[in-house]
Amino acid sequence: MKLAKSLGIATFAAISVAAIAPRAAQAAxxxxxxxxxxxxGDDPGQYFGSFKYDDSFLTGLGSEILGVENGxxxxxxxxxxxxTEADDLDFDLYPIxxxxxxxxxxxxxFVADQFIIGSDVNTPEVGGNIFYTISGSVNTTQVGTVSYAKVPEPFAVGGTAIAATLGLWINRKKKAAVVG
Structure with missing residues (x-):
């Protein structure tokens, strides 16, 4: 019985670790x-947004660009x-x-007469972390910065929670065995 219980725990642990292990070969x-x-500028404050893309188009080598044609x-x-992406002035080429x-x-x-997010207004082919406002259709003014935070995948978060719970449970069992 003890062997079956240990085997069950080991199997559960292996599945949990597999759930949180990175899967570089799979697109997401x-x-x-x-x-x-x-x-x-005229409107200081914090403004929020998000973006998503299909990483199957990335190699991780050198400079790479993903756009609307890549999802x-x-x-x-x-x-x-x-x-949205459809509001970018050059929607067929941007955002990226x-x-x-x-x-x-x-x-x-780049949303005409509103704002630009990028590295430099003269290099739109490079994304960045600078926020510009546009006035008079042509005047750009740097008014802030942009910070990015990757959203964790729900499966990885769930796998981490399962592994942590399992670890706490095993630790508790060990302490109980020492006391008893």
């Missing part, structure tokens, strides 16, 4: 939240208005997210 939809922290979806609430050796550089997103 990757989600990011971003926060614009506008510290100057990039963007949602951003600025001044009470909701914007750029990577360098697998690391996110940032978003490049």
């Amino acid at each position: 939809i990757v989600n990011y939240n971003f926060t614009v922290n506008a510290t100057s 990039l979806k963007v949602a951003f609430n600025y001044l009470g208005n909701n914007y 997210v750029t990577f360098n050796n697998g690391s996110l550089q940032g978003l490049s997103y």
